[in-house]
Amino acid sequence: MIARLLLALLLFAAPPAAPAQTLSGDAEARWVPFTLTAANHLRFAMTIDGVSAQALLDTGLNYSAVSRAFARRAKLTIDPDGAASGVALGGAIRVDWAATKSIAFGALSRSGGRVAVIELPRLLASASGDAEVLVGTDLIGAHALDIDFANRRFRLLPSGRMPFAGTKVPMTLQNGSGLYLTEAMLGKHRVRPLLVDTGDGGSLSIARSQWRAAGIKGARVTSTIAFGAGGVVDAGLTVTDRVTLGGQPTGPIELRIEGDGGFTRQVRVAGRVGTGLLLRYRVLLDPVAGQMVVAPNPQAPPPPLKSTSGLLLGYDRARLRVLHVMAGGPAAKAGWKANELICTVDGQPVALTAEGTIDVRWGTDAPGRVVRLTLCDGAERSLTLANFY
Known part of the structure; x- marks a missing residue:
């Protein structure tokens, strides 16, 4: 299993209220296609000051934010006196502010205003397709957000619209x-x-x-x-x-x-x-x-797969790194530790799939299966899968 990326973030010392956002008159037709990433994030295209960017839709964020790398690429000017703090899952982070001339995606457009500038989590780029912008509720909160997961698209509508029954x-x-x-x-x-x-x-x-x-x-x-x-x-x-x-x-x-x-x-x-x-x-x-x-959703996912290995794993340069050993699982009982590196699984070298993801399905396979794992220091271990939660 792969550990989740959680982007919830509350920014303090926020800038003055942003200019009002406007929706075009044909908002119903202005669907925004998105890709559902391996981390379950909604990734889509937008522009800031005319510069194209890959963004994530993040309703857990109260002010939209850009990465420091994007701020440089878009030549945004950071306010030298505007540094603030933000409360994020996992701890506090530094927040700067930069003025923008325009923001646009789907039916929404905004002139003026500011965005936060933060260091995005290091794992975000690999899990979410090099996203550089997090779109928060300051941009979308005044409108109705219609997310059509079955067709991988969303749109912003005037508040009060009921585009479907439910x-x-x-x-x-x-x-x-x-x-x-x-x-x-x-x-x-x-x-x-x-x-x-x-x-x-x-x-x-x-x-x-x-x-x-x-x-x-x-x-x-x-x-x-x-x-x-x-x-x-x-x-x-x-x-x-x-x-x-x-x-x-x-x-x-x-x-x-x-x-x-x-x-x-x-x-x-x-x-x-x-x-x-x-x-x-x-x-x-x-x-x-x-x-x-x-x-x-007629295409809703099946019930969640449970880990039967007890290992949470991340990809690290053609290796699997143990990020966490789950309590009470087979790996914990066998003495596995965080940060150990796996180089082969059942004799096959660790590698990304053609889609650029990690194949760790063996970690949720049927109880009783014995998986042969070779650590990168040459040590060999067998792990018998089991139900444990």
């Missing part, structure tokens, strides 16, 4: 930040407020206190990590079918259980709904109208 779920904008908030049920426990975060590739993350309050019996929980803009995030992990959204069951989903402090406390939320859950639907996010609307 289940309505309460949604609001958080005072002071403009982040999207909703709620869900875990068993008989209402979890709220939940940040709706398309920058989070997971399904549902909740604070540990919410998990305890839900009192789900018989659940087996392991450990996992993800990479936030501010560093590594540790969490518990389970798979559950006890979540409902708008009164409708979501089906089995991965549930991350995070600490009560850090990002969750500073942003004042009980957890996050990520793209891994949203892509089960066609989704309308319209906080100005007070609602999220979801309709089943």
